[in-house]
Amino acid sequence: MNALTQDRVLDAAVVGGGIFGSTLAWQLLKSDQDVVLFEAAARLGGTLGSSHSDGFVWERGANGFLDNVPFTRDLAIDVGLESRLLPAAPAARHRFLLRRGRLVELPEGPAAFLRSPLLSLAGRLRVITEGLRRYRSPEGEESVASFARRHLGSEATEVLIDAMVTGIFGGDAERLSVEAAFPRLVALEREHGSLIRGMIRRRRAARAQGATAGGPGGPGGRLSSFPLGTQELVDALASRLGDRVALESRLTDARRVGEEWQLRFATGETIRAHRLALCIPPHLAAEVLQSDHEVSALLREIPAASIVVVGLGFERDHVRHALTGFGYLRPRREPGRLLGCLFPSVCFPPHAPEGQVSLRAMIGGVRDPEALELSDAEIQRTTLDELRPLLGLRGEPRVVKLQRWPRGIPQYEVGHLGRLARLEEKLNDRPGLALGGNGYRGIGLNDCVREAGSLAESWTGSTHEA
Numbered sequence: 001m002n003a004l005t006q007d008r009v010l011d012a013a014v015v016g017g018g019i020f021g022s023t024l025a026w027q028l029l030k031s032d033q034d035v036v037l038f039e040a041a042a043r044l045g046g047t048l049g050s051s052h053s054d055g056f057v058w059e060r061g062a063n064g065f066l067d068n069v070p071f072t073r074d075l076a077i078d079v080g081l082e083s084r085l086l087p088a089a090p091a092a093r094h095r096f097l098l099r100r101g102r103l104v105e106l107p108e109g110p111a112a113f114l115r116s117p118l119l120s121l122a123g124r125l126r127v128i129t130e131g132l133r134r135y136r137s138p139e140g141e142e143s144v145a146s147f148a149r150r151h152l153g154s155e156a157t158e159v160l161i162d163a164m165v166t167g168i169f170g171g172d173a174e175r176l177s178v179e180a181a182f183p184r185l186v187a188l189e190r191e192h193g194s195l196i197r198g199m200i201r202r203r204r205a206a207r208a209q210g211a212t213a214g215g216p217g218g219p220g221g222r223l224s225s226f227p228l229g230t231q232e233l234v235d236a237l238a239s240r241l242g243d244r245v246a247l248e249s250r251l252t253d254a255r256r257v258g259e260e261w262q263l264r265f266a267t268g269e270t271i272r273a274h275r276l277a278l279c280i281p282p283h284l285a286a287e288v289l290q291s292d293h294e295v296s297a298l299l300r301e302i303p304a305a306s307i308v309v310v311g312l313g314f315e316r317d318h319v320r321h322a323l324t325g326f327g328y329l330r331p332r333r334e335p336g337r338l339l340g341c342l343f344p345s346v347c348f349p350p351h352a353p354e355g356q357v358s359l360r361a362m363i364g365g366v367r368d369p370e371a372l373e374l375s376d377a378e379i380q381r382t383t384l385d386e387l388r389p390l391l392g393l394r395g396e397p398r399v400v401k402l403q404r405w406p407r408g409i410p411q412y413e414v415g416h417l418g419r420l421a422r423l424e425e426k427l428n429d430r431p432g433l434a435l436g437g438n439g440y441r442g443i444g445l446n447d448c449v450r451e452a453g454s455l456a457e458s459w460t461g462s463t464h465e466a
């Protein structure tokens with residue numbers, strides 16, 4: 001525990017040193033708040049960060065962030081990383097789906113889409129004619145699959161939308177709330193009455209500004225990272241926060257005592273703070289708020305999916321596939337167990353040594369929770385058995401890196417927004433308490449950085465640059 005915290009009441013205690021908590025603590029510190037960031041682990045970053053071995057950069061969680069919104073990029077610049085920003089190579093624009101046992105590129109425009117073998121002709125026409133109709137959301141929260149079926153038909157939902165939901169949430173389109181998980185899609189419907197019309201108009205507007213707005217080939221913007229991976233952002237934040245960070249400080253209990261929040265840590269130490277931000281996964285926030293039955297019951301209702309990331313390093317000439325792209329995803333109707341596999345060293349060439357490539361497969365997700373229970377050897381065998389025929393792999397990988405994330409990706413299931421509204425109501429009666437992190441209003445790095453900035457702003461009343 002940091003000696004800083006003894007014998008005084010902090011302005012703010014931030015608990016959880018993932019990207020959300022680290023960004024929040026940094027913004028509060030810049031506003032001259034007396035803040036300490038408490039993190040259970042021996043390092044900051046949470047699911048974010050990289051390790052380095054055998055000349056490879058291995059990402060633990062996120063591959064990077066998109067630059068179509070400014071939040072993470074601005075934060076990186078703010079902590080001194082402008083010259084270190086590394087946009088993905090142009091090849092990363094190409095994305096693949098597994099269809100009938102082979103990798104098919106996602107088309108980038110309407111003409112390519114009409115020629116693509118991804119969907120049947122009827123399925124393609126159903127998608128293309130979406131722009132001729134006008135849609136309005138039903139009352140209440142709707143699932144991603146129901147929303148997508150209304151707009152794009154069943155086949156596109158089972159192939160394209162299922163893969164998108166897998167890639168981002170490791171989730172189930174039938175269960176996720178479209179408004180909570182993909183608010184931009186609902187905004188397109190509200191503003192333009194159709195996804196296709198909305199995308200065309202946004203593309204035109206983005207082109208006029210020299211940017212990209214995304215489309216069927218993938219989300220807008222370029223993926224960005226750093227030469228040594230996302231760990232550079234974690235390290236830069238850690239160095240800015242300096243002795244304001246207390247590592248190996250696991251919060252076990254938080255309760256309001258008088259006008260203050262009293263925090264108890266696993267070490268037995270206690271501290272007091274006027275404000276408390278719990279930037280930890282909802283099920284863990286439920287544990288530390290156990291004395292507050294109403295709030296912790298609501299937090300326990302937010303589910304999360306477990307996922308395993310399998311990094312493989314191969315000699316380039318042991319991989320027959322051209323690997324000209326970001327990677328591929330597997331829609332649920334295709335046989336197999338992997339959710340997909342990315343080609344990180346194609347996106348970021350400095351992340352692999354000369355003459356070698358890195359692959360990053362994912363297994364698990366909400367529909368395959370048992371994957372987390374498999375042994376390392378079983379995961380490795382499953383991964384290689386599936387990738388060998390698809391990518392033409394020869395021999396054994398030079399390096400294998402497994403990273404398990406139990407309950408690592410929160411699932412914004414139908415009912416999520418109602419639950420957030422009820423939580424907000426309860427928080428109104430608990431002054432100084434805030435819930436942050438990827439469990440509530442967006443799981444992307446940009447979402448976390450944006451929400452952390454808004455929270456800092458609401459606590460300090462000032463506008464921040466990042």
Ligand SMILES: Cc1cc2nc3c(=O)[nH]c(=O)nc-3n(C[C@H](O)[C@H](O)[C@H](O)COP(=O)(O)OP(=O)(O)OC[C@H]3O[C@@H](n4cnc5c(N)ncnc54)[C@H](O)[C@@H]3O)c2cc1C
Nearest residue numbers: 016018019020040046047061062063251437438443444445
């Ligand atoms: C496999 C994977 C791939 C991803 N890919 C991308 C991507 O490519 N692009 C993208 O934008 N996003 C991606 N994401 C999502 C994004 O990385 C996460 O949503 C984001 O990093 C979560 O940050 P966070 O601060 O909310 O939570 P976390 O990173 O989970 O941090 C929470 C922190 O709280 C600490 N903690 C927990 N309990 C306590 C306690 N009681 N006391 C003190 N500390 C505690 C934990 O140790 C942890 O450090 C990915 C996520 C995963 C898992």
